[in-house]
Amino acid sequence: MEKVFERPKGLTDAEFHYCPGCMHSIVHRIVGEVLDELNIIQTTIGVCPVGCAVFMYEYMSCDMIEAAHGRAPAVATGVKRVMPEQVVFCYQGDGDLASIGTAEIIHAAARGEKISVIFINNTTYGMTGGQMAPTTLVGQKATTCPRGRDPEVNGYPIRVCEMLATLDGPSYIERVAPTSPASIAKTKKAIKHAFENQLAGKSFSLVEVLCTCPTHWKISAIDSLKWVEENMTPVYPPGVFVDR
Amino acid sequence: MHGLCDLRPRMPRRSDRGLEIALMARKLMKGNEAICHGAVAAGCAAFFGYPITPQNEIPEKMSTLMPDNGRAFVQAESEVAAINMVFGAASTGKRAMTSSSSPGISLKQEGISYIAACELPCVIVNVQRGGPGLGTIFAGQVDYFQAVKGGGHGDYHTLTIAPWSAQECYDFMPLAFDLADKYRNPVLVLMDGIIGQMIEPAELHPVEVHDYPKPWAANGARGRAHNIINSLWMDPKTLENLNERLQAKYEEAARQEVRYHQYMTEDAELILVAYGSTARICRTVVDLAREDGMKVGLFRPVTLFPFPSAQIAELARVGKRFMSVEMSTGQMVEDVRLAVNGMADVAFYGRTGGAIPTPTEILDKVRATFGKPPSISHYPKTAGPEDREVSH
Numbered sequence: 001m002e003k004v005f006e007r008p009k010g011l012t013d014a015e016f017h018y019c020p021g022c023m024h025s026i027v028h029r030i031v032g033e034v035l036d037e038l039n040i041i042q043t044t045i046g047v048c049p050v051g052c053a054v055f056m057y058e059y060m061s062c063d064m065i066e067a068a069h070g071r072a073p074a075v076a077t078g079v080k081r082v083m084p085e086q087v088v089f090c091y092q093g094d095g096d097l098a099s100i101g102t103a104e105i106i107h108a109a110a111r112g113e114k115i116s117v118i119f120i121n122n123t124t125y126g127m128t129g130g131q132m133a134p135t136t137l138v139g140q141k142a143t144t145c146p147r148g149r150d151p152e153v154n155g156y157p158i159r160v161c162e163m164l165a166t167l168d169g170p171s172y173i174e175r176v177a178p179t180s181p182a183s184i185a186k187t188k189k190a191i192k193h194a195f196e197n198q199l200a201g202k203s204f205s206l207v208e209v210l211c212t213c214p215t216h217w218k219i220s221a222i223d224s225l226k227w228v229e230e231n232m233t234p235v236y237p238p239g240v241f242v243d244r
Numbered sequence: 245m246h247g248l249c250d251l252r253p254r255m256p257r258r259s260d261r262g263l264e265i266a267l268m269a270r271k272l273m274k275g276n277e278a279i280c281h282g283a284v285a286a287g288c289a290a291f292f293g294y295p296i297t298p299q300n301e302i303p304e305k306m307s308t309l310m311p312d313n314g315r316a317f318v319q320a321e322s323e324v325a326a327i328n329m330v331f332g333a334a335s336t337g338k339r340a341m342t343s344s345s346s347p348g349i350s351l352k353q354e355g356i357s358y359i360a361a362c363e364l365p366c367v368i369v370n371v372q373r374g375g376p377g378l379g380t381i382f383a384g385q386v387d388y389f390q391a392v393k394g395g396g397h398g399d400y401h402t403l404t405i406a407p408w409s410a411q412e413c414y415d416f417m418p419l420a421f422d423l424a425d426k427y428r429n430p431v432l433v434l435m436d437g438i439i440g441q442m443i444e445p446a447e448l449h450p451v452e453v454h455d456y457p458k459p460w461a462a463n464g465a466r467g468r469a470h471n472i473i474n475s476l477w478m479d480p481k482t483l484e485n486l487n488e489r490l491q492a493k494y495e496e497a498a499r500q501e502v503r504y505h506q507y508m509t510e511d512a513e514l515i516l517v518a519y520g521s522t523a524r525i526c527r528t529v530v531d532l533a534r535e536d537g538m539k540v541g542l543f544r545p546v547t548l549f550p551f552p553s554a555q556i557a558e559l560a561r562v563g564k565r566f567m568s569v570e571m572s573t574g575q576m577v578e579d580v581r582l583a584v585n586g587m588a589d590v591a592f593y594g595r596t597g598g599a600i601p602t603p604t605e606i607l608d609k610v611r612a613t614f615g616k617p618p619s620i621s622h623y624p625k626t627a628g629p630e631d632r633e634v635s636h
Binding site: 041043044054055057060061062063064066067068074075076077078079080083086103104107 | 322
């Protein structure tokens, strides 16, 4: 019988540790498929974050580096500058990229580093137990804002794509929300484009993926998809912000 | 500068044959510049830096020297980013370095801890200034504890070497990269503002670049399983094994890599212990003290970690007294006392806050240990109120 679907070679045999309904699994698989399809497993060096995706190095079959919290774009810069012929990507969450690592991501983008960044925005610090993230929505509850995010106390969520789109360095910035089979396909297209850009010698690419965290949102996996569409997309509208 | 007498015998004389060749090979430069030339000679593939005084000549020089030699240079957005760029470049197996001065080195400690944990080779240059806090831009030796006791979080050490001249700034960079590769450990080149800024002759002789196999490098998984550079271990036994491996490595370095210089210690009753620019000053003090009829010598640790404890212990065993002289309120003196382990008296003299001890004031402290009154000055005293002196 013809095999029509299999595990991409870009992924190892290790089982994901993610919660049911978490989208890290989907995005990991997409990255694995893209490495496979572009035939770049042997030439890619990935940099993973501190956060729920900290163990990503176990799941990808390319070489991997586990960076300190927020520092992945700086680590990736170091790799790419001495190995310009290799493909280098960062995979970061919102606490990692948009809070402790804001300097690193802004300056990697401003320098136009020839790297591809996958940015997972699920509005929470998943691994440490659901604390308020820089992307937590106004009014949204978290363990460090149990009465809901109050702008008077906590300020406002950061829109990373819009912020980085003001810079001349990036060649490609897109936000996607993989809440349906169609938008999952769109997410793959975006992530593949970010890698293709790098192979074409283009500068910094970033794809922000609006993701679910049913565990800390304390809703079902199905409801969390709806929650992304109803609550996140109005604040973080999907779309292409830069493509040049 | 005090201590220049060290170099006099090696300066080319008019009558020398081959003077032209000698002059061509020896160039006047700052210690900071010599660091750059030494790094390039050692095959450093990437430099990542950030401006801070008194090390600015290093990133400035590297911004052209590196690309002109086909190497990478990035001015990072912060000290934190710079050390993490080093982390990335070192992960691929390429020789990489950064430089900074005291407050910037504090910022790098997070990255240095990760680099030590991942057992990555790299070189970090600290051109020390006075502290704490912003402190001063003038020279200090106040980061000794940070340099040799770990620096960042976790149970690790950086191998630490301390040049005392522009020549050693050049010579120690290939040594630093070799030690880093050999031990898969970050190596700290601990200078001070004087060594970085002082202009003196240095010979940029050819250097043999050693190639160390790096099967662990994350440089593309071609024809092998994927490599992972990581410092996270959830299994206590695995992490304990890593820590034991690190400690074994430091013990091996203590057996193999201890370096030091001695000057007139053989018949000395009192041995001054000093590194970097303070050792240069103390060498002058030894000569002055000998003219004064006191048997004084100089012991200069070149590796601060591993520290030449056994050698100092041996000197204590045969009856020597010691005085640690530092531009700090007393840091290296603790390692001297640990080495001596109660076998001999260990005195301390230090100036801090950017003040530099003069040979005369050190000589007076030496005279005091011989029960003599302060000397008639050989040198005018530098500015600075007496109450800034620190002695214990």
